[in-house]
Amino acid sequence: MGEDELVALLKCLADRSRLRIVRALAAEDLYVELLSERLALAPSTVSFHLRKLAEARIVSSYRTQYYVMYALNRAKLDHNLLVLVSASAGDEGEQERREEAYRQRVIDSFFEYGCLTAIPRQRKKKRIVLEVAAERFEPGRVYSEREVNDVLSPIYDDVCTLRRDLVGEGLLARDARGYWRPAPGPGELAS
Amino acid sequence: MGEDELVALLKCLADRSRLRIVRALAAEDLYVELLSERLALAPSTVSFHLRKLAEARIVSSYRTQYYVMYALNRAKLDHNLLVLVSASAGDEGEQERREEAYRQRVIDSFFEYGCLTAIPRQRKKKRIVLEVAAERFEPGRVYSEREVNDVLSPIYDDVCTLRRDLVGEGLLARDARGYWRPAPGPGELAS
DNA sequence: AATCTGATTTTATGGACATCGAATTATATA
DNA sequence: TATATAATTCGATGTCCATAAAATCAGATT
Numbered sequence: 001m002g003e004d005e006l007v008a009l010l011k012c013l014a015d016r017s018r019l020r021i022v023r024a025l026a027a028e029d030l031y032v033e034l035l036s037e038r039l040a041l042a043p044s045t046v047s048f049h050l051r052k053l054a055e056a057r058i059v060s061s062y063r064t065q066y067y068v069m070y071a072l073n074r075a076k077l078d079h080n081l082l083v084l085v086s087a088s089a090g091d092e093g094e095q096e097r098r099e100e101a102y103r104q105r106v107i108d109s110f111f112e113y114g115c116l117t118a119i120p121r122q123r124k125k126k127r128i129v130l131e132v133a134a135e136r137f138e139p140g141r142v143y144s145e146r147e148v149n150d151v152l153s154p155i156y157d158d159v160c161t162l163r164r165d166l167v168g169e170g171l172l173a174r175d176a177r178g179y180w181r182p183a184p185g186p187g188e189l190a191s
Numbered sequence: 192m193g194e195d196e197l198v199a200l201l202k203c204l205a206d207r208s209r210l211r212i213v214r215a216l217a218a219e220d221l222y223v224e225l226l227s228e229r230l231a232l233a234p235s236t237v238s239f240h241l242r243k244l245a246e247a248r249i250v251s252s253y254r255t256q257y258y259v260m261y262a263l264n265r266a267k268l269d270h271n272l273l274v275l276v277s278a279s280a281g282d283e284g285e286q287e288r289r290e291e292a293y294r295q296r297v298i299d300s301f302f303e304y305g306c307l308t309a310i311p312r313q314r315k316k317k318r319i320v321l322e323v324a325a326e327r328f329e330p331g332r333v334y335s336e337r338e339v340n341d342v343l344s345p346i347y348d349d350v351c352t353l354r355r356d357l358v359g360e361g362l363l364a365r366d367a368r369g370y371w372r373p374a375p376g377p378g379e380l381a382s
Numbered sequence: 383a384a385t386c387t388g389a390t391t392t393t394a395t396g397g398a399c400a401t402c403g404a405a406t407t408a409t410a411t412a
Numbered sequence: 413t414a415t416a417t418a419a420t421t422c423g424a425t426g427t428c429c430a431t432a433a434a435a436t437c438a439g440a441t442t
Contacts, residue, residue, distance in 0.1 A: 003207070003210070003211075004207070006210065007205060007206070007207050007210055010201055010204050010205035010210075011205040013201050013205070014198060014201035014202040014204070014205040015198070015429095015430080016194070016195070016198050017430080017431090019194070019197065019198055019201075020194075031388085031389090032388070032389060032390090033387095033388065033389085041431080041432090042431075042432050042433080043388080043389070043390090043432095044389085044390075044391080044392095044431085044432060044433075044434090045430075045431055045432060046389095047389060047390055047391085048390090048391090048430080048431080048432095049430090050389095051390080051391095063439085065439095065440080066387065066388060066439080066440070066441095067388070067389090068388080068389060068390095081272055121411090121416070121417075206399090206400080208400075208401090222418080222419090223418070223419060223420090224417095224418065224419085232401080232402090233401070233402050233403075234418080234419070234420090235401085235402065235403075235404095235419085235420075235421080235422095236400075236401055236402065237419095238419060238420055238421085239400080239401080239402095239420090239421095240400090242420085242421095254409080256409095256410075257409075257410065257411095257416095257417065257418055257419095258418070258419090259418075259419065259420095
């Protein structure tokens with residue numbers, strides 16, 4: 001369902017007078033003058049609201065005798081609101097695209113000619129930058145501390161801080177033999 | 192559920208930006224700055240909308256690190272919209288009271304000192320007036336045409352028209368023996 | 383055809399609200 | 413405690429919209 005279409009539907013229902021009209025029509029079909037009396041509104045006002053409700057396909061009209069009867073489109077209404085309740089989903093692709101765009105923007109603003117200009121203070125941005133730095137290491141290979149420094153020094157002056165942050169984020173592992181780049185665990189796939 | 196409360200809820204959802212916020216929060220909890228980037232809105236604007244959503248109890252917030260995370264109140268949202276879909280009912284008493292008030296107003300405006308001043312052109316009003324006139328006849332008893340005229344003449348000059356209208360509305364029945372007031376059929380209870 | 387009545391459209395007006403930038407507040411890190 | 417940063421509030425602005433009176437339209441009855 002169209003996003004704007006849903007907004008239009010809700011805008012239509014989000015009015016005291018129109019909601020009262022809908023509720024009245026839920027019980028039985030009615031014509032303008034009667035609605036006008038019941039709701040204590042001018043007939044022109046009721047007509048105005050009915051027009052909007054009709055444009056949103058919430059009500060429809062037919063003539064009988066002197067009057068123009070208005071009826072509720074129950075199916076349409078129920079269906080639309082059900083969609084609203086269970087909507088929420090359906091954005092995964094779009095969301096991933098936006099996430100990637102954001103990631104790229106962060107990278108662009110902290111890297112210059114392949115070099116890191118600063119380490120972001122914000123956790124999320126910092127994480128992204130560190131992930132980029134971590135890609136310099138071959139997965140599986142074990143590096144000595146000296147080798148790690150050689151990899152990092154071309155992209156940032158303060159190699160010590162950068163190396164510590166990488167370890168802190170779990171992007172670089174270490175033990176007695178040296179450093180290596182661990183495979184991303186299942187828990188880290190989401191972020 | 193309060194009528195105005197429901198209007199407030201719908202008003203809150205009936206906005207493009209807020210709806211996009213809700214949809215984004217449906218996937219995961221987010222903080223203001225991120226929402227601001229994703230929706231291409233100023234942080235103050237996002238904050239403004241989140242405040243409204245929080246007032247309507249659609250979202251709630253908690254702090255983590257630097258950020259204020261916002262989360263969707265799924266239960267509340269689902270429940271409210273379900274109520275909206277299945278609302279419609281619950282007005283019977285109120286409606287009958289209004290219907291009776293309307294009926295009394297019609298009677299007051301067309302009867303003067305127990306006499307009919309005119310027969311309404313509008314179907315609905317005409318029906319009400321004729322129902323009142325029909326009460327002059329005892330149910331079950333058969334009247335001659337002369338007797339019918341005697342009953343009606345005190346309340347309206349044009350007895351012929353009045354009698355014809357009563358028969359036309361089914362409030363007076365006739366055959367070879369004369370006229371009588373029929374018991375209301377099941378189909379006529381509604382109107 | 384003339385007229386009565388209900389419905390709609392037009393027009394005017396007052397109020398609500400989304401948006402953003404600037405200033406302020408609150409909180410976490412150093 | 414000082415500072416950086418995210419969040420909120422404030423003030424201003426332009427747009428949208430609900431409401432109703434008056435004019436017009438439509439349809440049915442006589």
